[in-house]
Amino acid sequence: MKKTLLPLLILLIATASIAQQIPTSSNFKYNDRFEQLGTGLPTPNSYRAASGAPGREYWQQRADYDIKAELDDDNRRIIGSETITFFNNSPDDLKYIWMQLDQNLFKKDGIGAMSRTGTINSEKGMTPDQLADLNNGRGAKLDPKIEYGYKISAVKDKTGKALTYTINNTMMRIDLPVTMKPGTNVVFSVDWSYNITEYYGRSGYEHFPKDGNANYFIAHWFPRLAPYDDVNGWNHKQFLGQGEFALIFGNYKVAITVPADHVVAASGECQNFAQVLTSTQKQRLKKAETSKTPVLIVTQAEAEKAEKRENKTPGKKTWVYKADNVRDFAFASSRKFIWDAMQTDVYKSGRKIWCMSIYPKEGNPLWEQYSTRAVAHTLKSYGDRTFEYPYPVAISCHGVSGGGMEYPMISFNGGRPEEDGTYTEAVKYGMIGVIIHEVGHNFFPMIVNSDERQWAWMDEGLNTFCQYLAEKEWDYNFPTRRGEPNMITQYMSSDKSVLTPIMASAENVIGLGPNAYGKPATALNILRETVMGRELFDHAFKEYATRWKFKTPTPADFFRTMEDASGVDLDWFWKGWFYGTEPVDQDLVSVDWFNINTQNPEIEKEIARKEAERKLGTMSKMQDAKTKGETVVAQDSTMADFYNRYDPFKVTAADKQKYDEYLATLSESERQLIQDNQNFYTISVKNKGGLPMPVIVKMGFEDGTDSVAVFPAEIWRFNDQQINKVISTRKKVVQWTLDPYMQIADIDTENNSFPRVAKPTRFQIFKDQTKKAPNPMQEQGQGAGKISTDPKN
Template sequence: MKKLSVLGRAFRVTELLFATLLILQALFSFAQQGGNQYNANTRFEQMGTELPTPNTYRTASGAPGKDYWQQKADYDIKAELDDANQKIIGTEVITYTNKSPDELRYLWLQLDQNLFEKSSINAMTKTGGVDAQGMSFNALQNVNAPSSVFGGISGDKEYGYKITVVKDAKTGADLKYTINNTMMRIEIPTPLKPGLSYAFRIDWNYNITNYYGRSGMEFFPKDGNYNYFIAHWFPRMAVYDDVNGWQHKQFLGQGEFTLPFGDYKVEITVPNDHIVGATGECQNYDKVLSATQAKRLQQAANSKTPVVIVTQEEAVAAEKAKPTGKKTWIYKATNVRDFAFTSSRKFIWDAMQTDIYNNGRKIWSMSFYSKEGNPLWGQYSTRTVEHTLRSYGNRTVQYPYPVAISCHATAGGGMEYPMISFNGGRPEADGTYSEGTKAGMIGVIIHEVGHNFFPMIVNTDERQWSWMDEGLNTFCQYLAEQEWDRNFPSRRGEPQNIVPYMKTDKTQQVPIMSSSDNIMAFGPNAYAKPATGLNILRETVMGRELFDYAFKEYARRWAFKSPTPADFFRTMEDASGVDLDWFWKGWFYGVEPADQDLAEVEWYAADNQDPIAKKAAEKADAEAKKQTLSNIRNQTDIKQTVVEADSTMRDFYNSYDRYAVTASDKQKSEQYKSSLSEDERKLLESGKNYYVVKVKNKGGLPMPVIIKMDYEDGTSEIVRIPAEIWRLNDKEVKKTIPTTKKVTKFTLDPFYEIADIDTDNNAFPREPEKPTKFQAFKQGSFRPQGQNPMQQAKQSQPAGTQTSGKN
């Protein structure tokens, strides 16, 4: 490869041909971009029939059409938490309103708890075997567990729903029903015509299971109590829509939930010493709270910082006491797609009600957590809830519900439901914690509370398209984390963080546009890659202003409605005026990585045909060539030459200056200058350099080309070239860049914007490879391991002092 420092060519431009320089610039910009052997046209053609045909329900712009419709399901539920047996017993009346143009002869419901039956599809399709080393006890327990999505459950309990009653709510007549794994079809007496409603009753019960952290319970052996996190706990209506008809894909555990909106009234009976948090607003705080707790809640309604409603001391006392009866907590929630609740006698509860958007409407931010979560939870949880609502609301739609709750579920993980989320993150038993634990807890609270927007308000089909809620939410989480703390260690969002996944073999990847249950590497694929893609669109492809406007418009259009991927893609283009089909194809439908190679740089300059200028340039070049090592040494080593010592050895050529300007040169110079136009003269006198940069697309994924040029005077400049530069040749392109300064170094993607998987080929001249480092150590040296910095600081403090768990 030629080196930049010695690359010098000259366009031999005469008076008559000088104008061709501009033409040559254009030719270099598109050099080698033709030919049928490339895939560029495929990559940059419109998606066309790859997206569903627009209609009166969903328009070509990505907005809901004039005939858009969606069903409604209202619930009246009475349930009891059996703390002694870890069981839920319930009865519900569902009123289903048919807003579709279709007549419905039967209704489909989701029975998600049937995932845990031993004969479920999920359990029967578990894979794995015994390796050469045998099998661990945990693995053996998992084989015997009722489902592959959780392990360690023992005993003789049966799991899944026990359906005891299915009746017409008005007549009391039994309804015929069929259970197909996690789905149940109910046959209704007469077809449900458009615009009409039908109400029916279901009685049911099930044994509570632990499921990832999405729902279940946590047992605390020291005090013998349970914290309950109850979700997908009642038979729920499946979605019937214009895209799928009945969406009754089986629940296999990975693809989450698809649900219609409705209104809920829920009565939850629990031991009388339990504290309950739930979707919606409690209707009977006056019956379930003590006078002291009610007074504190009233104080919290006017506080800008969290007020503790149930203190840690009160919660610890409740752990030791025994219940003396039962209480029923009554909740109502309007226009939500689901309902979840939490219950425990161990809970500390804090809250504040603030005007988050300065619009005169206050929203409750609340947290429920046991003492095992402190000091982290008391300090950070509720404030994080409020921050999340503000951050997301500013870039999507304002949070419409009256309350948002963060509940400390387990040591890790998290799960979201309308107005309530179950979140992990727990300090050590001594109250200390690592920076990672703190960031992880704040991050998961932002993520799960953020799910109120995607998919609880923008109601996507999680059973099919995990990325539409997880990816969009992870992107907003990344932005909210950066607004929380300037140095927040976000795991996902920055392009370089997705590089290890993008480097994996293509056989180990699937496109983002894969059905939820068929995704490999679920976290990178459904969370990180779409979130990173949106960040690339915002920062590099579209710019913040265009992206933010379009993203907000998508949320506005589809709030309390159910968009598809095509609705998102079309809206982003419609509201921004940016053609993004190439990006959807590459990033969402493909698995190719970005890998740009700065293969070559050629340096050109216009050759000034002015005789005076030519002689000056030739003289400078000749003087430079004299600076050889021999000539430099000879200046001192040769004291005197023969010619210097004897003047008779001199003649005409010893004093002749071949670069001297003659009268003829001056005459020709005037003639040359007069032949040039004013613009040509300015261009020639500018002394510009022309660098022809050759970039190869080794990864296959088209991306913008971002080039940093470092100049010899210490300054630098960034050139941004849109991805459309690859539209005629997706293998390699050449681009001519004019500069007034000389470039010493070119660098591709200097700010790590495009998730380039190989940055070793991004510089020209090539940088030397980084050395592999080895560790120099002293024999017998010891470095403490296994302690977080708080514990180390606490351990090193003098006696009589104490390190706080807060920072």
């Protein structure tokens, strides 16, 4: 609707801007959304400062491990012993120690199995595996004839004396004969064994029926120290499978005995390549030190030969790895492994870092072409926005097709082509994406050591955000799955019964993927692009990573650092995105159009003429025009007088004189306002979703051009239900659109335009049959085969 304003426009607008702050809803909550988190965050202290930085007395525990383990390939079993030196860096006396026994997740009567839920599908039926899965911990495929979980055979002090211990599901308490004082350490040992499960997403083996071999991906495999910190004391939350790991840093020396024809990759640096590699392999490794492209250390031909197991009793080899200042240790072992490597200097310092990939022939041609390059790219991309990767090596292992899992310096990643060597676009980009993601986890949480068991988003969300940026840096057209605001709208519009806040414990989240990965990654992208801007965000994010490198931050440390380093108040954002489940849904309810009555006769009479002509545009008038020559006045000129010839819209000398007299009464600023002849619009926007966000409005002008206005989220601070905003333009606006570039994750774009723009719902005449994902490479006969079996030159 268009309305005309008198020249007292400035006063009227000033009055209106005050009036619009008055609450207009009975649901109005004064300042609630924009109040500080305050007591919602833990009180700062000498361990954790109010700025979000580690405090002057910050401390953390440490545990060093000396492990000797053997992989029993025939029985799929691990036998190990470890000596642990635990340092009490806390200010507290400790009477006992808690250790993590993650493999106990798979015990038949363990908490993982007993807390697993499901139902019988009586309509479609159930396979034996599906029935067994209903009572298995974490959904692993378990052999009912095998007993899973740890067998602890000994727990001793450094003199060999037995220590008292108590096992509580996936946790073990070791009682100390003497209380540990602050600044002291204790040395003890644990002997143990367990049967390896089939790979279930984090660890296990993959069996290849065609050649009878298995690839082993061994993780959370040894009893580990639970954290003891200033926030939780002992962190002994049970491992239920969904929440990942809470760990402390230490130095590791690990000797891994495997069949002699196996290749072993692990966290850290191998200490005895001279003993476990052939002379040819050592020469290739030397060449890889200076190569700009990956060099094959173990070729496909060599791996295929080893697969045949021509030597029925290959003997054993022990690979020794050393890893300093890591929070965990994992390894992979198989006779099927192809191995390529190169050293890269991705940072300005020029420091060399080994980038490696381990994969069976089933991974080629994709893995040989892309994996190690993706590793190097990840280190550079993440390092540019956080800190230089501090470890000497990063390894990508091809695990079971699908997702991936991360550990210090090594990750297990999916992505497998067809047997003929072709692959879909989804498989290619999925593989590169998962490598970036899992290698990127070296930064979060392997170095910025957040508590994954409690706060999944602190590693998964931050890492997914960095992955999103790294993917775009890999390929402008990379089909990213998470990060863009419009990709999270379906989840945020879900029924509230299945939504949990981001700030929920990892084990309690329904829909961990969108909640812990997608939603926080999207939130960070919105902060960077829309709320803070790239410069402020990038500085603050880098500050957070640098502050908490090799330390253990909490959510409050992240929130406070982002505000401290940017100078942007974000408490409203953390409340809405991280503590709440409300979606974004802005509704452009109405637009009122005003312009000034200039009293200029040339302008105002022309406006009046057009309005009069518009009113003559009725259907009756258009029909009557066909016979207007037949009217009395048209037929008899004596019936016409002055008023039949009078033009009320003609500008007269008297009109001009009156206008000049009027202008003389105005100030310079008032005359300028009239001469500009601006349009004034009051847009009314409703916050239907509840989550306050910036209001971004695109104005489409009559001449075909457009302009975008951005109003900060604080526009909602006096009324979180509905706001009015006055916008002035010189051009006439014919179309208004909220969030035109999909910046704020608005779940309903149908109400974002004014006037409303109808969008069709598309349908097909014939229902499509279920089809396999298209593989254009295969369809066009472009089978790539299994790439080279010869070492690269």
